[in-house]
Amino acid sequence: MKNSPSFRELDAQYYMPAFARDMMIARGSGSTVWDSDGKEYIDCVAGIAVCSTGHCHPAVVKAICDQAHDLIHCSNLYYVPHQAELAKKLVEISGLDKAFLSNSGAEANDGALKLARVRTGRKKFVSFTHGFHGRTIGSLAVTHKPAIREPFEPLGLECSFVEYGNLESLKKAVDDTTAAVLIEPVQGEAGVIIPPAGFLEGVREICDDHGALVIADEVQTGMGRTGKWFAYMHSRVKPDIVTIAKGIASGFPMGALVARKGLEFQKSEHGSTFAGGPLACATALATIGVIEGLLPSVPAKAERFRKGLSHHNPRVAGLLIGMTIGDRCVAIRDKCAENGVLINCAADGNLRLMPPLVISNSEIDRVIEVVNEAIG
Numbered sequence: 001m002k003n004s005p006s007f008r009e010l011d012a013q014y015y016m017p018a019f020a021r022d023m024m025i026a027r028g029s030g031s032t033v034w035d036s037d038g039k040e041y042i043d044c045v046a047g048i049a050v051c052s053t054g055h056c057h058p059a060v061v062k063a064i065c066d067q068a069h070d071l072i073h074c075s076n077l078y079y080v081p082h083q084a085e086l087a088k089k090l091v092e093i094s095g096l097d098k099a100f101l102s103n104s105g106a107e108a109n110d111g112a113l114k115l116a117r118v119r120t121g122r123k124k125f126v127s128f129t130h131g132f133h134g135r136t137i138g139s140l141a142v143t144h145k146p147a148i149r150e151p152f153e154p155l156g157l158e159c160s161f162v163e164y165g166n167l168e169s170l171k172k173a174v175d176d177t178t179a180a181v182l183i184e185p186v187q188g189e190a191g192v193i194i195p196p197a198g199f200l201e202g203v204r205e206i207c208d209d210h211g212a213l214v215i216a217d218e219v220q221t222g223m224g225r226t227g228k229w230f231a232y233m234h235s236r237v238k239p240d241i242v243t244i245a246k247g248i249a250s251g252f253p254m255g256a257l258v259a260r261k262g263l264e265f266q267k268s269e270h271g272s273t274f275a276g277g278p279l280a281c282a283t284a285l286a287t288i289g290v291i292e293g294l295l296p297s298v299p300a301k302a303e304r305f306r307k308g309l310s311h312h313n314p315r316v317a318g319l320l321i322g323m324t325i326g327d328r329c330v331a332i333r334d335k336c337a338e339n340g341v342l343i344n345c346a347a348d349g350n351l352r353l354m355p356p357l358v359i360s361n362s363e364i365d366r367v368i369e370v371v372n373e374a375i376g
C-alpha cells in the first residue's frame, strides 16, 4: 500500500464514494503520522479521538502480537481470554456494575437501547439536537442531524429530540413512558459543545422523577479524553448506562456498555459473533494500562491548548477541543495540513482537535503556532 501510485484510482473505481478524502496515512508513531508521500504531521485527529495512546504504542503492539500468537478468535460460546478481566476494569473505572462488549460505538448504543427497552418495558427515547450516536438503524434513530437520519426513515424507534442544554424542554418531553434519555455529556461531532453547568444533574433529576434511564454516550468523551475516565465524572451524576468505544482499544475495533446494578442482559437477549474477542480484549487491557499513566497529564495539556488558542474562544474538554470558525473551516484545516498538523472540521463551521493523550508540550506548542497562523 505504501507509496502505491494508484490507490486513488483503485478507490475511485472499487470503493463506494461515502467519504471525502485526499490523502493516505501510511505510518504512525506516538503523535506523529506520515502520509504515503512520506510527509510528516502532528496528528490532532488521532483517528477521531481513537488513538489516545498514540500510534503504535509499544505496549499495545506487544499485546496484539502476543495475543495473536495464542488465540485470535473463539466465540462467546466459550469463556474468552481476557474478557472478564476487561469487564472488571471497565466496572472499576466507570463506577457501574456490569459490562457487555461490542465492536463499535453505534453497536454499543444499540445494545444500550435494547437493554433500556427490555428492562424498563418502555418504548420511547429522548435525545438532543446536534447529538450524534452512530450510523446503525438503531443509533441513527436517536441521532438528531436530519441530513444523515431522514433519508433512512422510518427507523422503527420512537425518539423525540430536545434542545441540548434546555432542561425546560426536556421536562416536557420525558414522561412515565420514556425508557431512556440518551446524552453526550459533551457533544463531540457537533463540534465540542459543552452544556451549561448543572445540565447533567438536571437530566438525572428529570429522569429519576419519571423512572427513565440516563444513557451517557461517552463513545467520544470516555476513556480519559476529557481528563477523567468519563466526562460524567466532572459532574455529580452517575448514568444508568455508559457507552464506550473510540478510545478503548487504541484503534482495534471495540465498543462496550457498562450498566448499574439490576440492568443486565439475560440469556439470549443480546449477542455478537466478534464482540469481546480475545484480540480486542487484550488490546483494550493494554490500552487502559497506558491511559492510567497518561490521565494525570491531561488537564495541564488541555490548559496549554486553552491558553495558546485563547484568541479563538476554544471550548476545552480535556484534549477534546472545539472552536467556532465558520465557513473557513476547510481552508484552515487544509492550511494546517500543509504546515504539518492534522485537525478536523466537525459540524457547523467548528474546528476540532483531539490529539493523542501522549502529545508532548513541544508538539502542543507547534500545533498552536500552526493553527493560529492558519486562522490568521
Ligand SMILES: *Cc1c(COP(=O)(O)O)cnc(C)c1O
Pocket (backbone or CB within 6 Å): 104, 105, 106, 107, 109, 132, 133, 134, 135, 184, 188, 189, 217, 218, 219, 220, 221, 245, 246
Ligand atoms: C463516533 C461516535 C459514535 C459512533 O461510533 P462508531 O464506532 O462510529 O459506530 C457514537 N456516539 C458518539 C458520541 C460518537 O462520537
